[in-house]
């Protein structure tokens with residue numbers, strides 16, 4: 001049986017968590033990918049180029065202009081017969097839609113899957129990643145969100161699937177989109193970044209957060225944050241890393257002025273190399289750091305930018 | 317407006333949990349239990365709507381063992397008006413809880429359900445979406461602001477690129493994110509008053525709901541431990557280590 005993956009797209013590109021979900025689906029069956037929206041031409045073609053995708057289902061309707069849960073869940077339910085598994089990345093859209101669609105088909109969703117053992121057996125983190133649960137599902141259609149940091153996203157090109165139009169079932173969508181405030185950063189997005197530089201409460205102010213910029217620029221890094229930094233208004237909510245924020249596993253994670261609460265570690269402890277910069281030698285972040293620097297961040301960050309620039313110039 | 321607030325009793329967020337040696341689950345015996353932090357935020361949101369004159373009665377609901385009545389009592393001490401305990405010693409999963417809540421909604425006819433986005437034990441982030449689906453209601457998950465607007469409600473949600481604001485007619489389901497508010501502590505007089513508030517008791521059977529778990533836990537494992545690395549003495553040493561040893565820059 002085939003499996004269906006709901007893809008999230010932006011500006012005609014398929015987002016990284018969705019491409020990770022395609023990777024996770026590889027062992028489950030032929031992959032059909034769903035692209036929904038009000039203007040899906042480019043995104044449908046991008047989906048067709050994803051390696052491993054056998055067919056693209058393209059749903060285009062004005063009611064899909066914003067990825068609201070109600071129409072997307074109705075669409076998934078209308079397509080569900082014929083699929084053994086329906087997957088999405090565990091991003092804001094996947095988390096919003098997948099459980100709603102699952103409930104409509106009396107299926108218990110399996111959230112944030114970090115390993116696919118076989119068609120019925122999955123591994124997912126519980127208790128902020130302090131335990132891993134092996135779960136078995138007997139539901140006829142399994143609804144799954146995929147933890148992107150645990151899978152290597154498929155490339156953006158290499159495949160050539162057919163594109164089939166599908167129609168959105170009639171429904172009155174009571175919720176209305178009013179407006180969005182999106183942060184437009186030129187930096188890579190957190191789930192896709194090879195390097196992440198994150199700041200915590202120790203940074204002290206929104207203005208001081210700019211101290212991270214030169215280091216992030218030199219490393220081509222995304223900028224993340226602890227919850228304390230987000231709550232204090234130093235940086236937007238979409239930068240929060242942790243149990244209830246974004247989960248990242250970059251090659252290099254640099255935590256600056258972050259103590260290392262379990263809820264923060266939950267979002268970054270699978271990074272390949274972790275660096276911690278903190279003036280408190282007892283901070284728990286040092287227990288997971290490969291390299292720790294016990295120092296004041298206000299003197300360290302400029303020095304680090306200088307040394308990175310020097311090292312880069314030497315290597316060039 | 318009548319508001320229903322589901323509250324879950326979970327292992328306190330400060331507890332460092334341990335996986336049982338037989339891998340059957342996580343040790344919860346003798347561990348401090350509290351209200352799920354997102355549910356505290358939901359209770360606070362409901363109370364603020366009431367204080368603003370937008371809401372009337374607030375009902376706190378919990379499904380779980382008898383001890384979950386303590387969690388309801390906490391919500392009552394914060395300011396909820398009455399409680400309902402759906403008592404069950406069985407393992408409850410989000411689909412089962414959503415069905416229990418849907419049955420209660422049909423009995424109580426609230427205009428709004430405000431609940432946590434995620435329980436910090438199972439980290440499922442599913443029950444609110446499933447309840448909205450079962451009721452055929454609109455949903456606004458991951459809320460960071462709620463405003464009553466005419467006959468409906470406007471909810472600002474945390475999404476991947478930032479924030480989005482939706483307008484929803486009532487009845488609706490809202491799930492809370494961390495930035496929605498800072499929950500109050502119950503004052504001593506309010507804790508005393510809460511003792512006199514009623515908590516009705518029901519069972520899944522009485523509500524006609526089958527809560528048999530759909531996911532079978534095969535085993536629970538410790539995640540791989542990270543080895544602590546080393547403390548470097550200077551920025552130069554750090555950059556050299558990242559370049560020559562770890563080879564990540």
Ligand SMILES: Cc1cc2nc3c(=O)[nH]c(=O)nc-3n(C[C@H](O)[C@H](O)[C@H](O)COP(=O)(O)OP(=O)(O)OC[C@H]3O[C@@H](n4cnc5c(N)ncnc54)[C@H](O)[C@@H]3O)c2cc1C
Pocket residue numbers: 199200201202203225226227228229240241242243244245246256257258259260261262263264267277278279280283295296297298329353354436
């Ligand atoms: C339900 C729930 C969910 C949560 N989800 C998340 C989540 O997703 N992500 C998350 O991050 N947190 C989350 N938290 C919060 C978490 O528990 C911590 O409160 C938070 O991570 C602390 O942030 P912090 O490390 O920046 O702040 P603090 O713990 O205050 O640490 C600041 C650090 O900065 C250091 N410092 C200060 N000044 C300097 C200086 N000049 N130079 C160098 N170092 C300095 C200090 O030594 C300290 O270690 C959650 C909490 C709850 C209850």
Ligand SMILES: Nc1ncnc2c1ncn2[C@@H]1O[C@H](COP(=O)(O)O)[C@@H](O)[C@H]1O
Pocket residue numbers: 322323324325352354355377378379380408410413431432433434435436438439440441442443444
């Ligand atoms: N047993 C329960 N009793 C009451 N509310 C619950 C229960 N389980 C889950 N909830 C609610 O559903 C939310 C999301 O939980 P979950 O889907 O398990 O992550 C929680 O924050 C609670 O508001």
